Amino acid sequence: MHHILAFAFSVNATPKIGPIDKPLQDLLDTLVATGLILAAIGFVFGGAMSAVGGHGGNYGVATRGRSMMGWAAAGAALIAGATAIINWFWGLGLLI
DSSP states (O other), rough: OOOHHHTTTTOOOOOOOOHHHHHHHHHHHHHHHHHHHHHHHHHHHHHHHHHHEEEEEEEEHHHHHHHHHHHHHHHHHHHHHHHHHHHHHHHHHHHH
16 A cells, blocks of 8 residues: 555656746856866966976976866866756656
């Protein structure tokens, strides 16, 4: 009997547009643009560190620069794919 009652009620989550959605969307767009710009700056700065460190024989700085380039690229990929990642988890949650 308990299992029958457990499935008797269903809950739906369907987000509706509210008055605060537009300012939040503008804030999110600003944060995404800022994050991508900072990732691009980090990538360029890491490339410069790698080039200058490698040319000057300071391979520790060159390695740090290449690492910075990798982290900046990974950060940009996560920022750019954040919407797809969240939508994937939303769809996964709907399967439960």
